Amino acid sequence: MRISAIAKNTFREASRNRVFAVLVLFCVGMMAFSIVLGRLSVHEEVRVMMDLGLAGMDLVGVVIALFLGVNLLSKELEKKTVYAVLPKPLPRSQFVLGKFLGLGGVMMALIVAMSIVLNLFVLFVGGDVSEVLLRAEFLVMFEMLLVVAIAMFFASFSSPYLSAMFTAGVWLIGRGSGELEALAAGKLAESWVRFLVEGIVAVVPDFSLFFVSGAVVESVRVSVHETFVPWVFVLSMFGYTLLYSFAALAFASALFQRRDLT
Amino acid sequence: MSIVVVKDLKKTFVKGFWRKRHVALRGASFVVEPGEIFGFLGPNGAGKTTTLKILMGLIKPDGGEALMFGKPCGDPATRRRVGYLPESPYFYDHLTANELLDMMGALYGIDAATRRSRARRLLEQVGIAHAASRPLRSYSKGMLQRAGLAQALIAEPELVVLDEPMSGLDPIGRREVRDMIAGLRAAGTTVLVCTHVLADAVTLCDRVGIVVEGVVRDQGLLSELLSPQVLRVDVLLRTSEAASAAIQGKFSDAEFQVTAEGTLVSLSAHERLNEFLSVCIQEGAGVLQVTPHKETLESLFIRQAKEGMAS
Numbered sequence: 001m002r003i004s005a006i007a008k009n010t011f012r013e014a015s016r017n018r019v020f021a022v023l024v025l026f027c028v029g030m031m032a033f034s035i036v037l038g039r040l041s042v043h044e045e046v047r048v049m050m051d052l053g054l055a056g057m058d059l060v061g062v063v064i065a066l067f068l069g070v071n072l073l074s075k076e077l078e079k080k081t082v083y084a085v086l087p088k089p090l091p092r093s094q095f096v097l098g099k100f101l102g103l104g105g106v107m108m109a110l111i112v113a114m115s116i117v118l119n120l121f122v123l124f125v126g127g128d129v130s131e132v133l134l135r136a137e138f139l140v141m142f143e144m145l146l147v148v149a150i151a152m153f154f155a156s157f158s159s160p161y162l163s164a165m166f167t168a169g170v171w172l173i174g175r176g177s178g179e180l181e182a183l184a185a186g187k188l189a190e191s192w193v194r195f196l197v198e199g200i201v202a203v204v205p206d207f208s209l210f211f212v213s214g215a216v217v218e219s220v221r222v223s224v225h226e227t228f229v230p231w232v233f234v235l236s237m238f239g240y241t242l243l244y245s246f247a248a249l250a251f252a253s254a255l256f257q258r259r260d261l262t
Numbered sequence: 263m264s265i266v267v268v269k270d271l272k273k274t275f276v277k278g279f280w281r282k283r284h285v286a287l288r289g290a291s292f293v294v295e296p297g298e299i300f301g302f303l304g305p306n307g308a309g310k311t312t313t314l315k316i317l318m319g320l321i322k323p324d325g326g327e328a329l330m331f332g333k334p335c336g337d338p339a340t341r342r343r344v345g346y347l348p349e350s351p352y353f354y355d356h357l358t359a360n361e362l363l364d365m366m367g368a369l370y371g372i373d374a375a376t377r378r379s380r381a382r383r384l385l386e387q388v389g390i391a392h393a394a395s396r397p398l399r400s401y402s403k404g405m406l407q408r409a410g411l412a413q414a415l416i417a418e419p420e421l422v423v424l425d426e427p428m429s430g431l432d433p434i435g436r437r438e439v440r441d442m443i444a445g446l447r448a449a450g451t452t453v454l455v456c457t458h459v460l461a462d463a464v465t466l467c468d469r470v471g472i473v474v475e476g477v478v479r480d481q482g483l484l485s486e487l488l489s490p491q492v493l494r495v496d497v498l499l500r501t502s503e504a505a506s507a508a509i510q511g512k513f514s515d516a517e518f519q520v521t522a523e524g525t526l527v528s529l530s531a532h533e534r535l536n537e538f539l540s541v542c543i544q545e546g547a548g549v550l551q552v553t554p555h556k557e558t559l560e561s562l563f564i565r566q567a568k569e570g571m572a573s
Contacts, residue, residue: 005368009354016356080352084413087318087346088369089338261320262275 002090003098010102014068015109023060023067027114030056031121038125046127047225051213053118054133057111058140058211062171065107065144069151070163072099073256082261093253100152100249107144111137132228136213139234142241143210147171149245149252150205156252156259173200174207205244209237263332265421265452266294266317271326273312273476286312288476289326294421294454299447301467302456303559305567309476310456311349314425317454318346330421342370345419349426349456351410355399359385359409362398363416370417377416384412389438403430411439415446422446424455428462440466460559470559472566479566489557495532496555497539499525501547508545513538524550 014020034052038045073096076082086095115137119129150170154163173180180201188194208215213223222228273287287309294300304310315321316328319336328335331343353362360381367377385391388408393401398409407430414422427443428436443466446453457463463470464484471481480487498521501509506525510518516538517528525547529538532554542549 001368001371005365009357009365013354013356080348080350081354083315083318083320083348084346084351084353084366084410085369086320087341087344087348088366089341089371090369091338258322260275260322261315 002088003094003101006085006090006095006098007102007105010072010099011105014103014106017068019067020064020106020110023064024110024114027056027060028117030060031118035121035125045125046122049122049125049127050118050133050225053121054136054140054211054213057114057118057137058143060114061107061111061140061144062147064110065103065147066151066164066167066171068103068106069148070155070160070167072103072148072152073155073252074160074163077261086261092257096152096156096249096253096256100149100245103148104145107148108141111141111144135228135231135234139210139212139229139237142237143207146205146207146210146241146244146248149248153248153252153255156255170204171207173204175211176208177201177204177206178208205240209240263296264293265296265331266292266300266454267327267329267332268292268313268317268478269327269329271313271316271328272324273309273316273321274324286476287316287323287326290473290476290478291326292471292478292481294452295469296452297447297450298468299443299453299455299466301463301470302454302473303458303460303463303470303563304473305458305563308473308567310473311425313473314346314423314454314456317423318344342417343420345414345417345422347407347410347414347422347424347427350403350429351406353398353406353409353413356397358395358397359390359401359412360394362409363413366413367416372417380416380418381412384415385409387442388412389435404432404435407431407439408435411442419451421452421454424453426457427455428457428459436462460563464559472563474567474569479569480562484559488559488562492532492554492556493530493561494555495529495535496551496553497527497529497535497542497549498523498551498553499527499542499547500550501525501542501545505545505547509538509541509547512541 031049031053034049035045037052038048041048086092115134119133122129122133147167151163151167154166158166180197184194184197184201188197212229215222217229217233220227269291271287271290275284275286276282277284290309290313292302302310302313312321316323317330317335319341330340333340357365363381363384364377367380372380382391385394388411390405390408390412393405398406401409407427411427414424424443427439431439440462443453443455455466467484469481469483470487471478473479499506501524506518510516513529513534515531519526519528529535535552539549
């Protein structure tokens with residue numbers, strides 16, 4: 001009951017955030033603009049729409065997850081709302097978990113809403129709505145949840161600005177993990193920096209696995225237009241998200257537990 | 263068993279890049295007994311709010327002990343029995359008062375039907391039932407304070423901790439909140455109230471503790487703490503200038519002041535009051551009023567604050 005009370009409140013608060021609404025409108029606008037871009041291409045309206053739509057969802061989703069995730073705990077401290085909540089019989093770990101679940105719910109609702117809009121646009125330009133697109137949208141949703149968890153981890157001990165920078169850094173490293181591995185094995189092979197790069201890549205979640213359209217996965221080139229990753233892969237990424245999120249939230253709870261709320 | 267036991271509580275804050283240290287509590291000790299209203303008094307920055315935040319588990323002490331119901335204050339089972347109103351309370355401003363109480367009740371594990379009925383009763387009691395469905399962002403400071411009181415009482419706690427409960431309230435609101443606190447005591451609830459409004463403390467509290475510079479310098483019943491000794495007597499006279507000069511000649515140590523109501527004489531040597539009154543009557547002066555002045559909580563508070571700062 002306690003965790004759900006915090007989650008419900010977080011959901012309500014985040015979904016009423018104006019910045020959130022502006023970013024969603026921006027995403028829908030971007031999808032609408034891809035209709036124009038599709039017209040400029042030669043019979044590739046559906047392809048342009050799906051690629052730009054998914055990329056827009058992913059980008060806007062990451063920005064929203066980052067923005068809301070880093071502010072989740074700091075806003076409570078800054079607005080002093082936490083002083084009325086934490087003296088209740090509520091362990092801080094449950095508070096952190098409730099916050100995550102609430103924001104996770106917002107991100108899920110956001111991705112569902114944007115997916116519906118994207119599918120409608122795809123239908124509008126004459127394409128078919130297949131479960132392939134659904135698989136890609138699920139992966140984007142998992143990515144958002146993981147970004148929220150990592151943002152909360154950094155926010156548990158640093159300022160919102162630093163937390164945003166750290167989270168964005170982790171996301172960029174995660175997105176470029178393949179390139180970084182190649183760099184470590186190639187140009188940096190003889191240098192000690194190689195071990196540093198390899199260590200960072202090993203610890204940071206591989207965010208490139210959440211946006212695989214156009215990439216090579218297990219030696220196969222996958223795309224939402226042709227052969228895409230199977231449901232087993234999507235499920236395994238759900239497990240991956242859960243594991244990393246659990247670790248990030250466990251650290252966040254431990255750090256938040258030690259914090260003096262002055 | 264004492265409801266709250268604070269023993270030798272210490273806390274130092276380290277802040278900023280240069281790790282500047284600020285000692286907030288230097289070994290504060292006090293107890294709150296069952297069913298009483300205990301006033302925790304002190305000047306700004308004395309360590310009152312830090313002590314309450316330690317009791318509420320928001321801050322960890324560096325040393326000493328803070329127990330509620332005989333258990334460490336961070337214990338969730340203990341917190342089920344405590345209601346807390348923070349200083350200048352801030353709540354989620356997107357919520358209505360109804361939603362706030364519902365959420366706070368859920369945090370105590372109270373079922374939905376009980377939450378609803380208690381919320382209705384409490385909002386009525388604190389006088390904001392008419393605004394129960396309005397978002398808190400539209401509330402005035404006084405209304406927020408009332409909403410804060412209601413959320414502190416949602417679990418019908420055995421101990422209520424109130425940090426500056428009168429802050430932001432108009433005179434009628436102060437009176438209502440004072441009555442509410444007195445009502446809590448009548449119902450057997452223990453109240454720990456932190457305030458710097460001494461008039462409220464005098465009216466409400468059974469016992470007080472005065473904290474200065476992080477140390478509780480005095481605690482006990484108000485009647486025990488305040489000296490029964492008369493410090494001075496003020497006598498208001500209706501008199502002519504000649505008579506006034508004659509009286510002044512015989513009592514050179516008294517202070518004479520002409521006011522709109524008459525001549526006000528302050529006698530520090532109050533044991534000479536009878537003699538003074540006889541002289542006044544002999545000189546034909548009319549005695550309008552005689553007011554003895556004992557030590558007030560304010561003078562005790564100021565004395566303790568000065569001593570504390572000097573030491």
